[in-house]
């Protein structure tokens with residue numbers, strides 16, 4: 001498949017699905033974007049703009065749009081999923097058998113409870129005959145849509161899938177690196193959203209640059225500690241889908257998770273912050289899921305505990321910060337210990 005561009009379908013017409021589909025259309029990849037809102041589909045087809053999720057971005061006229069899920073999938077060889085984690089399984093349940101033999105790539109950065117399932121594990125359950133992969137990295141949709149340069153990671157045990165995704169997505173503005181550590185890449189993308197909320201709060205509170213750097217670095221330590229406990233490869237967290245994505249979501253006011261944190265830091269309630277956003281901020285649900293899982297597994301995650309205490313237990317912020325700053329002062333870099341730990345699953 002690598003000598004020609006495979007035909008592609010993108011499911012989900014929000015900011016990321018529209019961005020990915022548009023990027024491929026502009027590179028002459030045959031691509032169809034599926035979304036559920038007929039009015040929006042008509043608007044995109046006629047006006048070449050997605051006014052709700054990507055206002056002001058001129059979409060390529062070759063981008064095909066449909067609300068017919070079966071038609072969208074009929075000729076697709078590669079299917080990208082850009083549906084929020086809360087609806088991910090529901091959409092897959094409608095199409096599982098149709099995905100047999102296709103390459104199915106999740107771009108969704110969330111975790112399903114019960115089961116603590118990554119989205120690609122849901123694909124495996126609902127479409128057992130599909131080839132499965134994930135895409136993750138420092139990929140703010142609006143920046144990609146505006147033509148800014150970045151890179152991403154396609155991760156799969158299936159090397160042909162990685163090559164085919166590199167062929168359809170890689171272009172002058174986007175480098176697509178391959179990884180075989182699907183679990184680690186997917187876990188990194190989900191976990192960093194929680195720390196983006198914390199960084200947004202720190203920004204709203206006017207905290208210093210040292211503080212922000214400390215938060216990002218300790219976030220990396222904490223998420224890697226959890227990932228190693230879950231059997232992931234810690235080295236994956238040093239790549240684009242780990243530290244790369246963590247940095248962008250923790251520093252950019254474009255990140256929706258950062259924005260939710262910023263709203264909390266300004267004294268808004270979670271409900272107000274999420275409602276004003278009007279888009280998905282996966283970190284809110286991931287925080288709940290992660291707090292529970294870390295407690296069950298006995299993994300030390302003070303930043304997750306602190307954010308959970310503020311957001312869901314309504315503990316006063318100064319008390320939480322004081323607790324964090326007076327916790328036991330342990331080792332800085334845990335990677336050496338991680339590397340000598342038991343073999344990792346990838």
Ligand SMILES: NC(=O)C1=CN([C@@H]2O[C@H](COP(=O)(O)OP(=O)(O)OC[C@H]3O[C@@H](n4cnc5c(N)ncnc54)[C@H](OP(=O)(O)O)[C@@H]3O)[C@@H](O)[C@H]2O)C=CC1
Nearest residue numbers: 013014015016017036082084087108109139140141279280
């Ligand atoms: N935006 C970004 O920068 C990036 C996002 N991601 C990840 O991509 C995933 C999707 O996010 P994003 O596109 O940003 O989200 P948005 O909030 O921008 O859009 C969500 C989209 O999903 C659609 N949707 C929701 N529920 C359903 C359903 N049951 N059936 C069909 N469509 C549905 C919405 O449709 P409707 O408008 O009709 O409600 C909308 O088109 C998230 O997990 C996110 O973490 C990954 C990398 C970058």
Ligand SMILES: O=C(CO)COP(=O)(O)O
Nearest residue numbers: 137138139140255256257
């Ligand atoms: O994952 C993202 C960038 O890589 C998008 O982050 P937000 O969902 O916080 O906007």
